[in-house]
Amino acid sequence: MTEPLLQIDAVSKRFSRRPGLLTRGLDRLTGTDSAVTVHALTDVSLDVPRGEVMGIVGESGCGKSTLGRIVSGIYAPTDGEVKLDGKPVAQGPDGNVQKLTTRVQMIHQDPFASLNPRMKVGETIAEGPRLHGLMTGEEARQRVRQLLRQVGLEGAYANRLPHQFSGGQRQRIAIARALAMEPELLVLDEAVASLDVSIQAQVLNLFMDLRRELDLTALFISHDLSVVRHVCDRVAIMYLGRVVELATAEELYARPMHPYTEALFASVPTLGTGRAAFKPIKGEIPSPIDPPPGCAFHPRCPFAGPRCRAEVPRLKPSPQGRSVACHLHDGGTGSEETPREVAA
């Protein structure tokens, strides 16, 4: 087998967070201390072969954006390494990290914030290639028009300012800007989350077309399970900074193995299943500042046993070629009950 395009190797990321002014004031008022270490990512390893779209799913604060930023070379990992085509994507310490490649491009959630409001969209799109000396003058103009057409907009729009576009159109412009760098890997961080439902389908269709035309590889970050199912080949489920399950989209949705994945699927309302068809997960999402010992999901897991409270489950490939990090599927939870059949 050929080497995967993207290799994420045992990446961890910790932030030490100094509380803001308001929090410090409130701290004094309430006698607490909010200066802390956030365990945003812990020991994440993923390989993404060329041409694959890998979905990253999980609830708020589980580390999806942090992973996306590390892959894009915006943050440096605290431990571990990210390689594109065998070469590191960034170097240098955090706070002063140097991006080593333009071949990874990131698309953000908010198309309003990510475009310079005073710059014509044509200039915005050409800015990256110009800065990197990839093209000049007339060549750039031609390319901008071509890119605009590629994302379904008219070439003549190049002279307009971002405020003259709707949210969906702005997201197309952000995609055109990313494509201008001829990336091999796109990182889409909640790229359709802020769009209206009727516009979301347009942008998803565009993404699927471009993917085929340009043979793109992508990390598709989203909390929307139905969107991920639609566009991703494989999916990694994250919980509190770790990957807890990894499988092809088809297998994962047909038969989730990790209790969190299973519960997540059951708690999401889906169209047409009718009232009361969903079962919420109990309990709160734990804090990444003070993650529960052992399996981070154990305070909410209906199958938790003594081993779950003591030992962190490792992401292990199952006999079916899927990976799951759960003691149930790896020798049992240590409780009286027999371990669940892995192939159940």
Place this chain on the structure above:
Amino acid sequence: MTGALEVRGLTTRFETRAGPVTAVNDVSFSVAPGRIMGLVGESGSGKSVTGFSILGLIEEPGRVTGGSVLVEGQDLRALKPDQMRRMRGRKVSMVFQDPMMTLNPVLRVGDQMSMAVRVHEKMSKRAAWDRAREALEIVGIPAPAERLKAYPHQLSGGMRQRVAIATALLHRPAVIIADEPTTALDVSIQGQILAEVRRLADETGTAIVWVTHDLAVVSSLADDICVMYAGRIVESGTSEQVITAPRHPYTKGLIESVPSLHEPGRKLPQIPGSTPQLLNLPTGCPFRPRCPRATDICATEPPRLDTDGRHVLCHHPLETT
């Protein structure tokens, strides 16, 4: 029979520098006690302005220019401002997307909730505190007595939103208007709150208007659905009718563009064009530039309400089989 909430012909206009904008246009619906009505629509369609108009919270340059709002038979629009203020929180209350619009960051949860109780009812601090604790219990907050002593910033987003809902419940209002209260929350926490809100409507008989842009949420929560487009309700019916047999082309387009209904990787049916600008709506039907069923009449005549059975605002509604 009369609903807990009856809205008739509600119209709200903003005088903007570029011209008048009718954000809510002849909106009518009713919600019976114990029922949940999902008000769905895309950004800018007028959902929030509808909620604010019901509560008399529209400010300059906006004005409610017509219609009536009846809560248990009483017309709120006929009330003087101070009478209206007394109705708010007691007969009808609102839950916002951002719970911090309701919560004061420097007061303990219990202090602000018991204050809210004592604004409308004479009772001891102690009794008000007890009432607050009960309200937290109703929305499923574990260890409610402890939470009352917490400051809002010490609670998670989901907890804060529950506190806001509990605050809205303090006086057992007849009607609660909830404006996208779970949009900012995680799916697992959203699921918990939806389940509790459903139970609440069933057990207390409160009528709830649940504003959202999420069709999947309304389809699993609401009894009835109203779909808004460009300030108007274009279709209404029971959730099942609207989701399984939509009659308005816009509703049909919305439902069809949801990925979970299609084989993965396939092109999704999409509604062309973009969401309308209220300032220069086309003549006739506002959905016409995006509508696959449009004919000449749609360009000239605004569609009128087809009240034959279900409410549909369209010249050529889809037939239901």
